[in-house]
Amino acid sequence: MGCAKNQVDSEALASALGAEGGDLDSAENADTIIVNSCGFIEEAKQQSINTVIELRRRFPSKKIILAGCLAKRYHAKLSASLKEADEVFSGELLELTGLKDSTLYQNRPLFSPPGSAFVKIAEGCNNRCSFCAIPLMRGPLKSREIDDIMNEFRALRLRGLHELCLIAQDTAAFGMDKAGHSLLSGLLAAISAEKGDFWVRLLYLHPDHFPLEILPLMRGDPRLLPYFDIPLQHASKTLLLRMKRRGSADLYLELINKIRAALPNAVLRSTFLTGFPGESEADFEKLLDFQTKARLDWLGVFCYSREEGTPAADFETRPSARTAMRRKKILEEAQISITQEKLGRFLESELDILVEEKTGSALYRGRAFNQAPEVDGVSVLESKNALTPGKTVKGRVKAISGFDLKLCAV
Numbered sequence: 218m219g220c221a222k223n224q225v226d227s228e229a230l231a232s233a234l235g236a237e238g239g240d241l242d243s244a245e246n247a248d249t250i251i252v253n254s255c256g257f258i259e260e261a262k263q264q265s266i267n268t269v270i271e272l273r274r275r276f277p278s279k280k281i282i283l284a285g286c287l288a289k290r291y292h293a294k295l296s297a298s299l300k301e302a303d304e305v306f307s308g309e310l311l312e313l314t315g316l317k318d319s320t321l322y323q324n325r326p327l328f329s330p331p332g333s334a335f336v337k338i339a340e341g342c343n344n345r346c347s348f349c350a351i352p353l354m355r356g357p358l359k360s361r362e363i364d365d366i367m368n369e370f371r372a373l374r375l376r377g378l379h380e381l382c383l384i385a386q387d388t389a390a391f392g393m394d395k396a397g398h399s400l401l402s403g404l405l406a407a408i409s410a411e412k413g414d415f416w417v418r419l420l421y422l423h424p425d426h427f428p429l430e431i432l433p434l435m436r437g438d439p440r441l442l443p444y445f446d447i448p449l450q451h452a453s454k455t456l457l458l459r460m461k462r463r464g465s466a467d468l469y470l471e472l473i474n475k476i477r478a479a480l481p482n483a484v485l486r487s488t489f490l491t492g493f494p495g496e497s498e499a500d501f502e503k504l505l506d507f508q509t510k511a512r513l514d515w516l517g518v519f520c521y522s523r524e525e526g527t528p529a530a531d532f533e534t535r536p537s538a539r540t541a542m543r544r545k546k547i548l549e550e551a552q553i554s555i556t557q558e559k560l561g562r563f564l565e566s567e568l569d570i571l572v573e574e575k576t577g578s579a580l581y582r583g584r585a586f587n588q589a590p591e592v593d594g595v596s597v598l599e600s601k602n603a604l605t606p607g608k609t610v611k612g613r614v615k616a617i618s619g620f621d622l623k624l625c626a627v
Contacts, residue, residue: 218265219255221384221420221590223285224328225337227253232325241326244272249280252302254287256354258522262287266299273301282306286354323372330573332379332607333590338366338404339385343393344423346450347461347528348493348521351386358387358394363404370408379609380416380571382590389422399428409438414609416571418589420446425463427472432479442586443480447472448488452507453500456493459532466507473511484559484587486515489548492541493521494532501544508551514559515593516552518545556620560594563587563614567627570596570612572604581606585622594620602626 230251231241244250250272254265265287272281284306288295292307299305327334339360342351373381383404385391392400401419408417417440419431424447435441451457452466476483489504508516520541523530536544563585570583573595581598588594598604598612604626612624 218253218268219257219261219286221335221382222337222340222386223253223255225322225325225335225384226285228325228328229321232321235326236321244276244279247279249282250276251282251284254283254285256285256287256290257350258519258524260522266295269299270301280304290350290354323369327378329590330606332377332571332573332609333382334373334378334380335382335384335590336366336369336373337361337385338383338388339391342386343390344387344425345461347459347532348490348524350524350527353526355386358390360385360390360392360394360400363400363407366404367407367411370411374411374413374415377607379414379607380418380590382418382420384420387421387423388419389427393426399426401428402430402434405431405434405441409434409441415440416442416586418442418444420589422447424449424469424472429475432476436479443483444486444586444589445476445483446486446589450488450490451493451496451500451504453496453503456496456500459495459529460490460493461528466503466510469507470510473513484514485511486517486589486593487511487513488517488519491518491520491544491548492536492538494529494535496536496541496544505548505551508548508555512555512559513552514587515556515589516548517592518548518552520545556594557617560587560617560620560622563622564617565614567611567613568596568622568624569609570598570624571609572598572606574606575604588622594622596622596624598624598626600626 235241252265252269255261269281269283280303281301282304283295283299283302288305289307292305296305329335339358341356341358343358345352370381389399389401391404422445435443449469450460450462452469454465457464473485568585570585572581572583574582576582579599579601581600581604583596583598585596588596604610611627613627614622614624616623
């Protein structure tokens with residue numbers, strides 16, 4: 218359940234259990250089912266619990282273990298109340314096996330589409346945003362060593378993977394716990410020294426300490442994709458301060474302009490949060506104005522979820538759920554034309570497409586550099602020749618369909 222970080226944990230757990238003689242199989246065929254839960258916001262928590270309840274209904278005789286973030290955060294409560302789970306595991310997932318060797322990550326089964334994998338470069342977070350429960354579950358920032366990451370990078374490349382997405386709770390903070398400053402540029406320099414044709418995509422870059430030194434590296438190596446996932450959350454300085462963030466609309470627009478000046482083909486994704494305690498109509502208007510000026514390629518909008526144990530849980534003057542949802546819908550509707558405009562710049566251009574699956578007699582689904590796994594639109598590619606999932610092929614963009622690109626193989 219939940220984020221890409223959880224997916225990597227699940228893959229590593231499957232690797233660890235396999236090393237001890239276990240076999241990965243479908244829920245229908247398995248003896249034991251492990252639910253790697255999400256505890257980030259209320260909707261995700263309920264989804265994890267509902268999954269356990271539904272699995273128990275479908276498989277009354279199987280052993281079901283609830284693990285992951287939700288289990289760790291609410292261990293005592295769920296152990297007492299969630300009778301559908303045979304066990305609620307409160308520790309780190311890999312402690313289930315006692316194995317933590319990094320080779321588990323290198324050899325793990327992959328749950329991503331063909332040709333792609335997530336590489337987790339750090340765990341935990343030191344930002345302590347007032348709305349966020351992640352530090353309660355994942356703890357402080359713990360960065361991996363660059364050599365260790367590169368060993369995993371090379372191992373995954375030897376398996377034929379083309380796209381490697383670098384992830385963490387805050388990718389921009391990589392190395393700050395070791396060196397006092399970001400080491401992301403050093404990691405990208407090490408990756409850039411590798412030979413071969415591949416994509417590296419950066420996800421989850423906190424805007425308040427964005428490492429500008431990565432931009433020249435990315436300009437010099439097109440394999441380091443000019444794709445930036447930067448969770449800005451808001452544009453009102455008053456609200457950002459309440460969120461324990463240091464930004465403002467002007468600072469964030471300046472960052473966006475610097476990125477686009479260095480990399481004219483840059484693609485930017487972000488997330489906005491509506492309904493945060495204290496958000497007034499004036500604050501929301503500032504966010505709408507920022508959205509118009511920033512012209513982000515992709516945007517996800519979420520309503521604030523009050524999470525116990527976070528500083529914001531005690532804040533007053535929270536907008537109603539109806540108001541938060543109304544503002545969310547306004548932002549989403551405004552983003553449609555912006556995203557379609559940004560996609561329009563690729564019309565009649567040739568793009569490399571990472572093929573993921575065949576969907577028709579001559580149709581394939583895949584992604585271009587401007588489309589991250591799962592969260593953005595996709596590329597629908599028409600080809601008279603048979604294509605192999607996990608490989609790349611050039612296509613010419615012939616049309617924009619909603620949030621998707623329609624291409625013909627060339």
